Amino acid sequence: MKFGYLDYLTVNGSINFLEIGSGKTELDEWRYFIQDKNFYLNWGLSAYPEKNKMVDNITMTFIPFDEVGQTTVFDDKEDHSDVYKKYSQYIISDKSSYSGYFQELINFDEVGSKVKNQKLKQNFLYLVDICIKYGSNKKWEYRHNYKWLYTTKQWNEVFVHD
Numbered sequence: 001m002k003f004g005y006l007d008y009l010t011v012n013g014s015i016n017f018l019e020i021g022s023g024k025t026e027l028d029e030w031r032y033f034i035q036d037k038n039f040y041l042n043w044g045l046s047a048y049p050e051k052n053k054m055v056d057n058i059t060m061t062f063i064p065f066d067e068v069g070q071t072t073v074f075d076d077k078e079d080h081s082d083v084y085k086k087y088s089q090y091i092i093s094d095k096s097s098y099s100g101y102f103q104e105l106i107n108f109d110e111v112g113s114k115v116k117n118q119k120l121k122q123n124f125l126y127l128v129d130i131c132i133k134y135g136s137n138k139k140w141e142y143r144h145n146y147k148w149l150y151t152t153k154q155w156n157e158v159f160v161h162d
Helices: 065-070 153-161
Strands: 024-034 038-048 054-064 088-093 100-107 125-136 139-150
Touching (some): 024 153, 038 054, 038 125, 054 065, 088 100
Antiparallel strands (some): 038 100, 054 088, 125 139
16 A cells, blocks of 8 residues: 555645735635535635725525526625525634635534534535625625535546546
């Protein structure tokens, strides 16, 4: 058995010094690995907050594919948590920094401390609204990014080799 560097599992990050203080937030990593009772979600964010502003939290709302046409996809900077109450939501908070690459372990068929409203289903296609709460206590704005999540093992090889 060989041990050593696994280059296909590395994630490299960098800081763009020209963006510091610009207020730019960019979702730059999105991969997942489905298991029988849970899945690993790797996500990455490049955040360059303006002076006296910050990323407060990130809420991922899982909209079932068959309801995508019935739900508004938002491109404004407003809070739409009232519209999304009927969907599964995963809330990421209490990070000292949201810049970087992170891995979340999310269980299917469980509503708990981080998964709100309803359980996530296996073998299902979701449109995920990744909503970044950005600003200050004086004024918050909500930045929406969208990615697909297909909760089957079909794409697991892509997770390992990309």
